[in-house]
Amino acid sequence: MRDEYLLAALRMAAGADPVPGRVSADARAAFHLRLPEGIVAAPVEISGPRGARSGGGAPGVPEDDGPGVRRFAVAGLTIDVEAVVADGRLEVAGQVSPASGCAFGSGTDAGRDSGPSAWPGTGGGTGTGTGTDTGSGSGSGWQVEIRTSHVSKTRDLSENGRFAVGGLPAGWVSVVCHRPGEPPVSTRWMHVRS
Amino acid sequence: MCSRSVPPSMREVTSMTVEKSLACLDQAAWEDLVARFGARMWAVARAFGLSHTDAADAVQGAWLRMVENLDGIRDPERIGAWLVTTTRHEALRLSRRRRGEVAAGHDLPDAVLPDPAAAIVDADFGRHVWERLDTLDEPCRSLLRMSVLRPEATYAQIAIRLDISPGSIGPTRARCMSRLRGLLEEPA
Numbered sequence: 048m049r050d051e052y053l054l055a056a057l058r059m060a061a062g063a064d065p066v067p068g069r070v071s072a073d074a075r076a077a078f079h080l081r082l083p084e085g086i087v088a089a090p091v092e093i094s095g096p097r098g099a100r101s102g103g104g105a106p107g108v109p110e111d112d113g114p115g116v117r118r119f120a121v122a123g124l125t126i127d128v129e130a131v132v133a134d135g136r137l138e139v140a141g142q143v144s145p146a147s148g149c150a151f152g153s154g155t156d157a158g159r160d161s162g163p164s165a166w167p168g169t170g171g172g173t174g175t176g177t178g179t180d181t182g183s184g185s186g187s188g189w190q191v192e193i194r195t196s197h198v199s200k201t202r203d204l205s206e207n208g209r210f211a212v213g214g215l216p217a218g219w220v221s222v223v224c225h226r227p228g229e230p231p232v233s234t235r236w237m238h239v240r241s
Numbered sequence: 242m243c244s245r246s247v248p249p250s251m252r253e254v255t256s257m258t259v260e261k262s263l264a265c266l267d268q269a270a271w272e273d274l275v276a277r278f279g280a281r282m283w284a285v286a287r288a289f290g291l292s293h294t295d296a297a298d299a300v301q302g303a304w305l306r307m308v309e310n311l312d313g314i315r316d317p318e319r320i321g322a323w324l325v326t327t328t329r330h331e332a333l334r335l336s337r338r339r340r341g342e343v344a345a346g347h348d349l350p351d352a353v354l355p356d357p358a359a360a361i362v363d364a365d366f367g368r369h370v371w372e373r374l375d376t377l378d379e380p381c382r383s384l385l386r387m388s389v390l391r392p393e394a395t396y397a398q399i400a401i402r403l404d405i406s407p408g409s410i411g412p413t414r415a416r417c418m419s420r421l422r423g424l425l426e427e428p429a
Contacts (some may be wrong), residue, residue: 048425050418051329052361053370057282057389060367066283070297074279077304078271087309196301218298219305236305238335239300 073196080194082223085163085231088119093115116141119222119234126234128222133241137215139193142226146208192223200226217241266311275304278321281362282328289332290392292351295339302331306353322355325362373424380405381417 058064093116118211119126122137128141189204193212196219200212223233258360280305330353338398371400374385380403387399398405 048361048422049329049356049358051285051288051332052325052358053418053421054288054389054392055362055387056279056364056367057370057374058284058288058367058392059280059362059364060371061390062364063390064284064287066279066300067293067297069277070283070300071275073297073301074275074304075272075302077308078266078268079313080305080308196305217303221305221309233309235309236302238302238331240294240298 077196080196080221082231085223085233086121088121088124088232088234089126091118091120092227092233093118093127117234117237121232124224124232126224126232128234128237130220130237130239132211132217132239134212135217135241137217137220137239138197138211138213139215139220140211141191141209141221141222143189143191143204143208145204145209146204181190190225190229192225194221194223195219242320262310274320274324278324281321281325281359285325285328285359285362286332287392289336289341290334291332292393295335296332299328299332299335303327306331317356320356322359323353326356327353329356329359368409370421370425376424377417377420380413383418384410385417385421 107164116127116129119128123145125144126141127144128139130137130139132138187204190201191204191210192199192201193210193215195215197216200215202210202212204210219236219238221234223231225231277350279300282300283296286299289296289299291299303324307324375382377385383403384399384405387394387402392399394402396407396410399410405413
């Protein structure tokens, strides 16, 4: 009999702390975040250098809820994500590999090794848009959708597979890669709050 | 693949066989789940002493884990236990994060197995527990009442209110919870 369950039962009986309406509304809205026919990529440990924003975490040891690059992989596709909160807003940068529409050989590997420090910035034009950045797209039709519980932003993937979005609400975030003719691939939901 | 022709109602969800997938849930059935289990999930998150913001994140995290696991949950009859258990996991992670503890290993939870003990998170059972709690001696009675009704109270606040040393609160509460569990195991 776990203490938390006992305390929770007591709290329910006391009726002193009802569920806030916002919490219930978010729970109901979560239904629309399903990805029918989608594939959830599994988290993968990263042994390389951590993100430029990551601070001093030990290499290869992801921090619980902390900043740093998180990698998700499914057969044939890897999504690297770095999410941080700056000035109360969530900034997400990352890379999909292999990128579409480009030869993904040794040159690309070098690009990946450069990590998030080479990723596009999240300020300015990429930070607050609500549509799609068609100007930076590779023309392949590959897109990434950065989803939170309340807002989603879609970006065309650049030729090297990189993406960046800012101005999102802190909290839960997931990245979905959309490829024409293929099922969408999503990361697990990550909690990012300062 | 699920049929969209006959959306399942909540009644159908609770009586689904384990062979059926929750991927067939429709909006109405989902909202029924929220109405049925939302309060239990909230109570569990708050029982960890989380703030409203963190408790909301823990509860939402559990719903999002369900979103990403719809195809993998094969026991819909235990979905309530799964949701409550997952909320507990998310709340525990957030609680550790707030205390500055960094968990080793990966920060994303593995698949959650429904904890049968989650069934006690229920208002009727809670009223039964209150009856037993009120039979405890002091300081247990007041300490546990504060733990329940003021989960965000700091040790310093509790110490002043109950006139006990802050250092003794943790061990005392553990002993009090143990006594309460003992009372609950006695025949009525």
